[in-house]
Amino acid sequence: MKGVQFSGVASGIKASGLDLALVYFEEPTDVAALYTRNKVKAAHILYNRKRVKGAVRALLVNAGCANACTGLEGVRDLGEIAEGLSSELGIKNDEILFASTGVIGKRLPVGKIIATLPLLRKSLREKNIEPFARAIMTTDTYPKIVQATVPGKAGGSIAGVAKGAGMMNPLFATMLSFLFTDCSVQNEQLTKLMPALGRDSFERITVDGDTSTNDTVMVFSRKRGDAVCDMAVFKEKLLNLMKDLAFLIVRDGEGATKVIHITVTGARKKEVAEKLARRISVSPLVKTAFFGCDPNWGRIIAAAGDAGVPIRPEKVEIVMQGERLALEGVEVPFSEEKLKRLMDKKEVDLVVDLHDGKAAYDLYTTDLTFDYVKINASYRS
Numbered sequence: 130m131k132g133v134q135f136s137g138v139a140s141g142i143k144a145s146g147l148d149l150a151l152v153y154f155e156e157p158t159d160v161a162a163l164y165t166r167n168k169v170k171a172a173h174i175l176y177n178r179k180r181v182k183g184a185v186r187a188l189l190v191n192a193g194c195a196n197a198c199t200g201l202e203g204v205r206d207l208g209e210i211a212e213g214l215s216s217e218l219g220i221k222n223d224e225i226l227f228a229s230t231g232v233i234g235k236r237l238p239v240g241k242i243i244a245t246l247p248l249l250r251k252s253l254r255e256k257n258i259e260p261f262a263r264a265i266m267t268t269d270t271y272p273k274i275v276q277a278t279v280p281g282k283a284g285g286s287i288a289g290v291a292k293g294a295g296m297m298n299p300l301f302a303t304m305l306s307f308l309f310t311d312c313s314v315q316n317e318q319l320t321k322l323m324p325a326l327g328r329d330s331f332e333r334i335t336v337d338g339d340t341s342t343n344d345t346v347m348v349f350s351r352k353r354g355d356a357v358c359d360m361a362v363f364k365e366k367l368l369n370l371m372k373d374l375a376f377l378i379v380r381d382g383e384g385a386t387k388v389i390h391i392t393v394t395g396a397r398k399k400e401v402a403e404k405l406a407r408r409i410s411v412s413p414l415v416k417t418a419f420f421g422c423d424p425n426w427g428r429i430i431a432a433a434g435d436a437g438v439p440i441r442p443e444k445v446e447i448v449m450q451g452e453r454l455a456l457e458g459v460e461v462p463f464s465e466e467k468l469k470r471l472m473d474k475k476e477v478d479l480v481v482d483l484h485d486g487k488a489a490y491d492l493y494t495t496d497l498t499f500d501y502v503k504i505n506a507s508y509r510s
Contacts (some may be wrong), residue, residue: 130288132156133309133349136252137264140245143193143240147264148203149242150190151249152307153218155162157184159352160226164326165344169387172196172203173227174345180208186224188347190305191215191237191266192292196229197342199236213243217250228305228345230292234356246486262290264299265305268307268504271279277366283356284363285311289370293378306346306374307332312363313353322364323348333492335410345370379493384500389419389477390453390493393433395446397486401438405481406490408436419477424468425452433481446482450474 132155140149164174173196189210198202211222229237252260262272273291277282291306327346348367380388391410396402409415412432418425426447433440442458450471453461471477 130255130258130286130309130311130382130383131309132220132255134253134255135253135257135261136249137257137262138245138248138252140191140238140249141191141241141286142191142339143237147260148192149245149249150192150261150264151214151253152185152188152190152261152309152349153250153253154349154351155353157186157224159319160185160350161323161350163331163346164217164473165341167340167342167344168200169342171177171229172199172207173343175230176204177226180211181226184224184351185226185349186220187214187218188226188228188307188349190228190261190307191231191242192229192265192267193231194229194235194237195231195233195343196235197235198259199235203236206239209239210237210242216366217246219276226347228265228343228347230265230305230343233342235341243454258288258290265290265292267271267292268383270381273374273381275377275394275405277370278314279310279312279363279366280400281360283353283358285313285358287312287366287370289374291374291378305343306371308346308348308367310348310350310363310367311353312350312358313356314358314360314363315352316350318360319348319350320418322332326364326371329368330375331378333372334375334379335492335494336379336385337416357481359424374403376493378494382495382501383504384498384502385495386497386498387419387475387477388493389416389479389495390491391479391481392482392489392491393481395444395483395485396488396490399488399490401486401492402438402483402488404438405436405440405483406492407435408432409418409479409481410492410494413497414475416494419472420496420498422469422472424454424465424472426448426462429479429481430455430458441485443476444478444484446484448480448482490493
């Protein structure tokens with residue numbers, strides 16, 4: 130993207146591989162951000178909110194260390210790194226944003242990071258978005274990159290990257306995601322849009338129901354002259370890219386073998402449908418049934434009944450991969466072998482119809498596998 134340069138290098142934060150990423154903006158660039166709802170927040174969130182108030186010129190992201198629960202020292206470490214990076218790039222300290230991901234409770238190796246800044250700067254290229262995307266990965270198995278074009282005189286392009294494979298909860302479900310656009314948009318409008326965009330994308334996925342201390346979404350943009358992009362068209366394109374990134378994250382869920390699209394429909398209120406979908410999506414019994422290709426619909430209706438909202442089980446219909454399993458709260462005849470084959474896919478659809486209204490809500494989750502347990506049982510080793 131013209132005017133935006135990327136780099137990703139190995140600094141030694143992780144035992145091996147790329148782990149430090151930089152974005153440099155040739156001109157001052159606006160940013161609209163969403164952060165985790167977890168009450169425990171990583172140092173980069175505390176730093177960004179306090180130190181950076183206007184347009185920015187750089188974003189520094191590290192993997193391998195969350196820099197969360199590191200006290201005032203963790204925030205001060207970022208201030209020290211900002212001094213080194215501002216000198217390296219010839220910009221101001223308060224024009225630099227940070228983001229981190231990795232193990233909680235460990236401070237950043239400031240010396241290693243500062244020593245790597247010259248290499249990071251020399252590696253900056255407009256085409257280097259893939260090394261940037263790779264350098265922010267932790268347990269991800271592939272880099273997550275999306276792009277789109279927005280038509281019109283004030284239009285342009287949007288590019289987005291994300292990392293995330295575990296510690297995903299639909300109450301704000303991503304680890305890190307960054308989107309960049311050269312479309313001419315008003316930052317005030319974009320900032321107002323962000324909560325809704327987040328609700329309809331990253332808040333519609335879950336892997337394990339745990340909300341990270343580091344969750345961050347940032348959209349970088351700048352206004353060019355007096356022309357302003359058609360915001361309706363821009364919003365549609367941006368939301369679609371955010372949805373695409375969210376899907377890439379859940380598809381890469383730690384140890385996951387399949388993605389389950391859960392839709393709760395026929396509810397009196399959207400809030401009811403949402404609570405039911407969320408409760409079903411994080412049930413270990415439901416998720417393991419999907420892993421085993423077991424059409425055990427009893428686990429699904431039991432989870433729905435435990436969602437803390439009123440439902441009428443005698444009206445509930447459950448459909449898996451287009452095949453009805455239950456109607457009016459009781460089982461209907463179905464072929465167990467056929468359902469097992471239908472569930473043995475990369476993507477599985479589940480519909481729970483309450484037959485009690487017109488509201489609906491959907492989200493994506495993963496199955497729960499042996500590999501998920503292995504990955505998270507030895508995450509720090």
